[in-house]
Amino acid sequence: MTMDPHAPRPSLLAGLTGRAAAIAAVVVIAASGLPLVLSNYQVGLATEVLIFGILAMSIDILAGFAGRTSLGHGAIFGVATYVVVYCTAQAGLPPVASFALGVLAATAVAAVFALLAVRTSGVYFLLLTLALGMIVWGVCLRWTQVTGGENGMRGDVRPVLLLGHHAFYWAVLAGAAIVSFAMWRFVRSPFGLTLRGIRDSESRMRSLGYNVPLHLFIGFTVSGFFAGVAGALYAMFNNFVSPSTVALAQSVEGVLMMIAGGVGTLFGAFVGAAAIIALENVVSAYTERWQMVLGVTFVLIMIFAPEGITGKLRNMLSRKVR
Amino acid sequence: MDRRQFLKTTTAAVAAAGLGAAPWRSAMAQAGPIKIGLLAPLTGVVASGGKEMVEGVQFYLDQVKNEMGGRKVELTIEDDASNPDTALQKARRLVEQGNCHMLIGDLLANTGLAVANYVKGTGTPYFIPIIAADDLTQRARIKNVIRVAGYTASAFTHPFGDWALKQGYKRIATISQDYTFGHEQCGGLAQVFTEGGGEIVQQFWHPLNTADFSPYLGQLAELKVDAIFAMETGADSTRFIQQYASFGLKAKTPLLMAMNGTDQSVIRTIGEEAEGIISAAHFAEGSDKAVTAKFTKDYEAKYGKIPSLYGFSMYSGMMWIDAALKKMGGKVEDRDLFIDTVLKTELDGSPLGKAVKFDAYGNPVYDVTIRKVVKRADGKYWNVPTQTYPEVGQFWKYDPETYLKQPAYSRTFQGIKKA
Numbered sequence: 001m002t003m004d005p006h007a008p009r010p011s012l013l014a015g016l017t018g019r020a021a022a023i024a025a026v027v028v029i030a031a032s033g034l035p036l037v038l039s040n041y042q043v044g045l046a047t048e049v050l051i052f053g054i055l056a057m058s059i060d061i062l063a064g065f066a067g068r069t070s071l072g073h074g075a076i077f078g079v080a081t082y083v084v085v086y087c088t089a090q091a092g093l094p095p096v097a098s099f100a101l102g103v104l105a106a107t108a109v110a111a112v113f114a115l116l117a118v119r120t121s122g123v124y125f126l127l128l129t130l131a132l133g134m135i136v137w138g139v140c141l142r143w144t145q146v147t148g149g150e151n152g153m154r155g156d157v158r159p160v161l162l163l164g165h166h167a168f169y170w171a172v173l174a175g176a177a178i179v180s181f182a183m184w185r186f187v188r189s190p191f192g193l194t195l196r197g198i199r200d201s202e203s204r205m206r207s208l209g210y211n212v213p214l215h216l217f218i219g220f221t222v223s224g225f226f227a228g229v230a231g232a233l234y235a236m237f238n239n240f241v242s243p244s245t246v247a248l249a250q251s252v253e254g255v256l257m258m259i260a261g262g263v264g265t266l267f268g269a270f271v272g273a274a275a276i277i278a279l280e281n282v283v284s285a286y287t288e289r290w291q292m293v294l295g296v297t298f299v300l301i302m303i304f305a306p307e308g309i310t311g312k313l314r315n316m317l318s319r320k321v322r
Numbered sequence: 323m324d325r326r327q328f329l330k331t332t333t334a335a336v337a338a339a340g341l342g343a344a345p346w347r348s349a350m351a352q353a354g355p356i357k358i359g360l361l362a363p364l365t366g367v368v369a370s371g372g373k374e375m376v377e378g379v380q381f382y383l384d385q386v387k388n389e390m391g392g393r394k395v396e397l398t399i400e401d402d403a404s405n406p407d408t409a410l411q412k413a414r415r416l417v418e419q420g421n422c423h424m425l426i427g428d429l430l431a432n433t434g435l436a437v438a439n440y441v442k443g444t445g446t447p448y449f450i451p452i453i454a455a456d457d458l459t460q461r462a463r464i465k466n467v468i469r470v471a472g473y474t475a476s477a478f479t480h481p482f483g484d485w486a487l488k489q490g491y492k493r494i495a496t497i498s499q500d501y502t503f504g505h506e507q508c509g510g511l512a513q514v515f516t517e518g519g520g521e522i523v524q525q526f527w528h529p530l531n532t533a534d535f536s537p538y539l540g541q542l543a544e545l546k547v548d549a550i551f552a553m554e555t556g557a558d559s560t561r562f563i564q565q566y567a568s569f570g571l572k573a574k575t576p577l578l579m580a581m582n583g584t585d586q587s588v589i590r591t592i593g594e595e596a597e598g599i600i601s602a603a604h605f606a607e608g609s610d611k612a613v614t615a616k617f618t619k620d621y622e623a624k625y626g627k628i629p630s631l632y633g634f635s636m637y638s639g640m641m642w643i644d645a646a647l648k649k650m651g652g653k654v655e656d657r658d659l660f661i662d663t664v665l666k667t668e669l670d671g672s673p674l675g676k677a678v679k680f681d682a683y684g685n686p687v688y689d690v691t692i693r694k695v696v697k698r699a700d701g702k703y704w705n706v707p708t709q710t711y712p713e714v715g716q717f718w719k720y721d722p723e724t725y726l727k728q729p730a731y732s733r734t735f736q737g738i739k740k741a
Binding site: 039040041042044048142144145149150151152154155238239240242244245281284285288290291 | 364365400401405406407410411412414415418419431432435436438439440443455500501502530732733734
């Protein structure tokens with residue numbers, strides 16, 4: 001990418017108003033300046049925030065706009081990670097090809113998940129995606145010859161050009177900006193509106209003549225594609241993959257980030273990812289009971305800001321302005 | 323959102339971020355103490371072992387008054403949460419933010435391998451007294467990853483296979499947790515045992531965290547073998563030993579276990595069910611050697627429990643590093659010299675009671691003892707050595723180069739010689 005998609009050329013970017021474009025540009029510019037003030041390790045954390053932000057956003061496409069919370073996206077994410085590491089470390093493919101194959105594999109897996117899951121909703125959807133994710137985890141754990149089993153796989157996945165912390169961060173930031181914009185366009189498109197319609201009343205959409213399962217299928221697959229992008233980036237970030245990357249905990253973490261940021265806010269995903277990763281890192285430096293602190297924080301968020309951090313801020317601001 | 327509000331919020335956010343960053347930055351870049359980053363699983367499935375790892379390190383640092391190679395030691399402990407992704411992140415923090423001169427620790431092979439892959443890029447010396455993955459000192463060596471006071475998984479089961487042959491056992495069945503550590507330990511035994519004329523009748527692989535062993539025990543009882551070799555760790559081991567006894571197999575078939583199966587961390591929670599189990603290891607807490615007895619006694623006085631392999635290994639690993647640092651005047655900043663010195667240093671005065679040195683591949687060569695679980699005078703159980711195989715390396719009696727040509731042990735390759 002050579003050009004910032006958020007650059008203030010609103011006439012070319014359908015749907016992006018002048019003000020939104022300006023805010024987006026400010027955020028991206030501020031984010032790209034971060035490495036100049038942060039230490040290397042913190043740049044690494046910021047990179048992780050971006051990657052998990054993309055994952056949480058992809059979950060938000062379904063949860064916030066189609067009303068279906070997936071617990072299988074960690075697995076889709078991890079499939080991309082596995083494929084990218086396998087292709088570079090074992091098959092010796094160049095990074096670009098591996099990246100493409102990883103995203104493709106994740107999209108394919110998402111399509112299979114979608115076929116099985118679109119006819120369900122609510123808790124059944126949750127359980128079905130959870131089960132499908134567990135299957136992926138089981139395969140990664142037991143198929144030792146290919147996946148390396150419990151030990152996982154290692155390799156020099158990251159292209160030489162991006163070896164530095166800063167270079168990689170900027171690359172991920174550019175990627176995040178592109179996919180964020182794409183996701184934003186996606187949920188604002190007529191197709192996205194249809195998804196929202198399905199969320200609000202499936203039966204009404206059906207009686208209006210919309211093919212509900214087909215819409216959900218496409219929505220799920222597209223969401224899986226974005227999760228795959230995040231997973232492929234994660235492979236380059238860690239140069240390593242093991243079953244914990246496809247485990248249920250990964251899916252749950254993505255969902256929690258999305259909820260903490262705010263369901264249906266899309267960009268809140270980055271806020272949620274930042275909040276959780278920062279909390280994990282700061283608190284774990286002081287106590288080994290950091291998971292407890294994390295849990296309590298969640299409970300507090302759910303009680304005082306059930307609409308998520310971004311949602312809460314937005315409400316507070318709009319109330320004040322009024 | 324109006325402009326004033328926007329400015330207010332952003333200023334607050336930036337200020338908050340700055341405040342968070344300040345103490346981290348100022349902590350950097352001051353020479354002085356030797357900074358050691360300790361990674362241990364303090365939460366997650368192997369948390370109890372992780373705690374004993376920390377104890378082992380602290381026990382050593384207390385003894386040397388927190389000074390190694392003439393310099394103060396600053397120890398930073400991080401929880402790897404028994405998870406490779408977390409381990410990797412914590413390793414990054416220790417190296418990039420904590421500016422640690424070296425890393426030590428990790429318990430599970432997958433966490434260790436993840437960190438090893440990371441330090442391959444940074445060049446930070448990383449010491450692994452617990453991580454037993456064979457290939458780290460065999461087919462996939464990394465120069466700055468050193469197994470101080472550690473061992474390769476198959477190194478002790480090679481002589482164990484030999485010992486089993488000498489007991490006149492002809493038919494053995496194995497049962498093991500289904501992951502690399504298990505594959506490697508079983509492989510070591512299976513290869514030596516079958517090459518010496520024994521037969522591995524059947525091998526069972528069960529997932530980690532198996533609550534009920536009865537399906538396996540039922541089949542094992544049917545096989546009518548001379549002995550059973552079990553490779554279990556942690557809670558699985560506790561359950562296996564208990565169910566093996568309650569199934570009535572204990573009275574019929576001798577039970578051989580991997581050293582981690584009868585480690586103190588397991589048998590201190592169970593009783594007579596563990597009595598009589600045989601295992602092979604470099605360390606036996608019940609040895610009557612003076613240094614071992616003193617170590618066990620002091621450790622018990624301090625922490626109220628007999629030391630496990632985790633405590634022992636970390637303690638000895640620190641001792642080994644210290645010996646190297648003393649030799650080079652504590653100049654830990656010179657990484658290449660540091661790594662070379664460690665590799666050339668012998669571990670002397672450890673609870674093993676005998677000097678230990680590295681082979682050409684960076685793996686320690688130990689006297690391997692065959693140990694038996696017996697009851698101590700005070701009613702506690704511990705491992706007592708019954709027999710010793712001196713100077714056992716990771717390649718047993720094989721030629722290293724030929725050995726390295728065979729694939730690494732896995733579920734599908736166990737080195738079993740076809741009759």
